[in-house]
Amino acid sequence: MASAKKLPLQERVPLARTAWKLADLAVLSLLLALLARRAATLLAGAAPSCTWCWLAALVCEAWFTVVWLLNVNGKWNPVRFDTHPERLAERIDELPAVDMFVTTADPKLEPPAVTVNTVLSLLALDYPAGKLACYISDDGCSPLTLFALREAAEFAKLWVPFCRKHGVSVRAPFVYFSSAGPERGGAAGGEFQRDWTAMKSEYEKLASRIENADEESLVRRGAGEFAEFVGADRRDHPTIIKVLRDSCREGDGTGVPSLVYISREKSPRHHHHFKAGAMNVLTRVSAVLTNAPVMLNVDCDMFANNPQVALHAMCLLLGFDDEVHSGFAQAPQKFYGALKDDPFGNQLEVIYEKLGFGFAGLQGMFYGGTGCFHRRKVIYGVPPEPTTDVQQPTRMRGSPSYKELQKMFGSSKELIESARGIISGEMFAAAATADLSSRIDAAKEVSSCSYEAGTSWGLEVGWVYGSMTEDILTGQRIHAAGWRSALLNTDPPAFLGGAPTGGPASLTQYKRWATGLLEIIISRNNPILQCISRRLELRQCLAYLVIDVWPLRAPFELCYALLGPYCLLANRSFLPKASEPGFLIPLALFLTYNVYNLAEYMECRLSARAWWNNHRMQRIVSCSAWLLAFLTVVLKTLGLSETVFEVTRKEQGQGAAPDGGGDDGADPGRFTFDSSPVFVPPTALTVLAVVALAVGAWRAVAGAAAAGGGPGAGEFVCCGWLVLCLWPFVRGLAGGEGSYGIPWSVRIKAGLLVAAFVHLCTRN
Numbered sequence: 001m002a003s004a005k006k007l008p009l010q011e012r013v014p015l016a017r018t019a020w021k022l023a024d025l026a027v028l029s030l031l032l033a034l035l036a037r038r039a040a041t042l043l044a045g046a047a048p049s050c051t052w053c054w055l056a057a058l059v060c061e062a063w064f065t066v067v068w069l070l071n072v073n074g075k076w077n078p079v080r081f082d083t084h085p086e087r088l089a090e091r092i093d094e095l096p097a098v099d100m101f102v103t104t105a106d107p108k109l110e111p112p113a114v115t116v117n118t119v120l121s122l123l124a125l126d127y128p129a130g131k132l133a134c135y136i137s138d139d140g141c142s143p144l145t146l147f148a149l150r151e152a153a154e155f156a157k158l159w160v161p162f163c164r165k166h167g168v169s170v171r172a173p174f175v176y177f178s179s180a181g182p183e184r185g186g187a188a189g190g191e192f193q194r195d196w197t198a199m200k201s202e203y204e205k206l207a208s209r210i211e212n213a214d215e216e217s218l219v220r221r222g223a224g225e226f227a228e229f230v231g232a233d234r235r236d237h238p239t240i241i242k243v244l245r246d247s248c249r250e251g252d253g254t255g256v257p258s259l260v261y262i263s264r265e266k267s268p269r270h271h272h273h274f275k276a277g278a279m280n281v282l283t284r285v286s287a288v289l290t291n292a293p294v295m296l297n298v299d300c301d302m303f304a305n306n307p308q309v310a311l312h313a314m315c316l317l318l319g320f321d322d323e324v325h326s327g328f329a330q331a332p333q334k335f336y337g338a339l340k341d342d343p344f345g346n347q348l349e350v351i352y353e354k355l356g357f358g359f360a361g362l363q364g365m366f367y368g369g370t371g372c373f374h375r376r377k378v379i380y381g382v383p384p385e386p387t388t389d390v391q392q393p394t395r396m397r398g399s400p401s402y403k404e405l406q407k408m409f410g411s412s413k414e415l416i417e418s419a420r421g422i423i424s425g426e427m428f429a430a431a432a433t434a435d436l437s438s439r440i441d442a443a444k445e446v447s448s449c450s451y452e453a454g455t456s457w458g459l460e461v462g463w464v465y466g467s468m469t470e471d472i473l474t475g476q477r478i479h480a481a482g483w484r485s486a487l488l489n490t491d492p493p494a495f496l497g498g499a500p501t502g503g504p505a506s507l508t509q510y511k512r513w514a515t516g517l518l519e520i521i522i523s524r525n526n527p528i529l530q531c532i533s534r535r536l537e538l539r540q541c542l543a544y545l546v547i548d549v550w551p552l553r554a555p556f557e558l559c560y561a562l563l564g565p566y567c568l569l570a571n572r573s574f575l576p577k578a579s580e581p582g583f584l585i586p587l588a589l590f591l592t593y594n595v596y597n598l599a600e601y602m603e604c605r606l607s608a609r610a611w612w613n614n615h616r617m618q619r620i621v622s623c624s625a626w627l628l629a630f631l632t633v634v635l636k637t638l639g640l641s642e643t644v645f646e647v648t649r650k651e652q653g654q655g656a657a658p659d660g661g662g663d664d665g666a667d668p669g670r671f672t673f674d675s676s677p678v679f680v681p682p683t684a685l686t687v688l689a690v691v692a693l694a695v696g697a698w699r700a701v702a703g704a705a706a707a708g709g710g711p712g713a714g715e716f717v718c719c720g721w722l723v724l725c726l727w728p729f730v731r732g733l734a735g736g737e738g739s740y741g742i743p744w745s746v747r748i749k750a751g752l753l754v755a756a757f758v759h760l761c762t763r764n
């Protein structure tokens, strides 16, 4: 297809980081020195007063060293991918079709106005409209969502041509109209001004129709359109599919892609596998309707921020000599209207910038669940074409028989036929001509609850089941099949979404992620097994472990955090005295580690405050969300509880009319609480640390410290640092109106834990 002279569509650029590598090794040497010294002290029987404290510290520090090593591996050789969409025209005769998936699950937590903006931004992408189709999965089975989308499909007929005509830079209308008014002079100025004003008023009308829609009256008046919602329960209803727009049929010349609404069948007798289940239904429905060889998926709050994103993605999917290099192209998650300095530590900028680029330099970027372009065949479990130097397993090589396909994909003839083309690697199948509505029956068949029974869906085909963090798990399966993946780092960022704010929502999200990660670790899909038995590369496996071990870090970090308060209360020590030379090692480690992290934030153009917020949140998350995730999975393993996907609340402001967004004087960056059990351990830890500091200080002043064996500067610093990290809880305990204060039920449970711990410490 391409002659050697032509310029490449993408370039893989290794990023130099010599100074960082030295810093990585410096921290590593300090960690090793700490371990060596502690082990030597223990072996010599010289641990002052508390051998088991020293032993526990040794175990924790050994674990921290392992985590550091995993991180060093993950970040060691970062690469960047530069993409050149302007070269597509000369390199490629035809662009492949793209099916775009949007998932939504709850019209209350995910307001339809938010979803609509995401959908509009996708419909208006710079890409041949006939090659795009947008599918929305609604697990909330909400007539409001359908209504909003129906309205949006109408609005799109004005919006899409407007965006194309004027080269609008951000095509989610709420963002576009919330920035400054029309600024353009010259000849086009007058016309643009008029178009802009008209468009803004149309959008406001749309937003208010969506805002004012009322579920009951929609369903009541629902003869035609909403008839299927009458009596439908979101947990128990037949499939609803609506073709809101069929670009083949409607010759209105507006260039708006097809748009399909799907609420998959639900029944209490079947497990629905949350988002992974929704993605698999979207995959199958789109297979029998448009069957594009490339699929883009975004969460309902993740709008396309760069209208060229699909073209950039094509540079990665089509721009390598071997397709194995780009099984998928993932954009880093970035956030819209994010709070200043990341008070809840969930904007993940440094993680994406350091680990994301690091992954990209190994087998490839991890799949992040949203903002990702997949090859359909990769999702179908097809391994990459063999390159000359690799011996590959033969699964799904050649053309599988009808029987084999049926076993994998289920009994739908239409699906099997469409899968055949995809498996053979066809990227430019002629678009089907029959209209979409004629294939609704086939689409309903593949979205039924029982369709997957006995097939490979959720195992070797589609999004993998069994983890709340289906994205990491699915990406891992793809890498284990031998694919590599690319990082789609465009400027401006490809997609922007919402990060949760407030304590409860942020910790719930972290808890879900950690729960899912632990589910991966203890399953047969864990990366170590995949590395041994399949084609997950060793360093990629170790990089995955950096993320996968989040919940396992909780018990170690909690144990270490308790050592300081324990020693102050029990009049013991677990660190060398300030007067001993051995003290310099933990001191240097503490300083170097924190300066290293701070420097990472600086390099990512973030503030010192953002570093501190993230550092602090990581301590909080570890003893709350990760710890609870750990316990939840233990209970699940014992068969005592189930894990569920708790959907993150999407900020209302995002979809609201452009000039809405009232400010009631509340401080959105301040930590909030509710009576959820996640708040109990950090509350207890806060109280404990404060009590321990007070007892330790009193003892020091009264001169009652155990001679030689008692706590020293190290223990005080540990305890003090803990209080600083848990400062939001100190504030929450000290008072605070409403959700700014820690509820009494949490305080009482925490109080009981502290009392029990203090009793243990002071027993003898």
Ligand SMILES: O=c1ccn([C@@H]2O[C@H](COP(=O)(O)OP(=O)(O)O[C@H]3O[C@H](CO)[C@@H](O)[C@H](O)[C@H]3O)[C@@H](O)[C@H]2O)c(=O)[nH]1
Pocket (backbone or CB within 6 Å): 102, 103, 104, 105, 106, 110, 137, 139, 273, 274, 275, 278, 298, 299, 300, 301, 368, 369, 370, 468, 469, 470, 471, 509, 512, 513, 516, 645, 646, 647, 648, 649
């Ligand atoms: O039963 C469900 C539950 C969720 N969703 C959708 O899944 C998406 C992600 O849910 P959200 O509550 O926004 O979770 P986040 O924590 O923000 O999502 C991150 O983490 C998830 C894994 O835990 C990934 O699936 C997401 O892509 C990733 O952005 C949303 O579009 C939901 O509508 C469903 O479709 N069905």
Ligand SMILES: [Mn+2]
Pocket (backbone or CB within 6 Å): 299, 301, 497, 498, 648
């Ligand atoms: Mn989200």
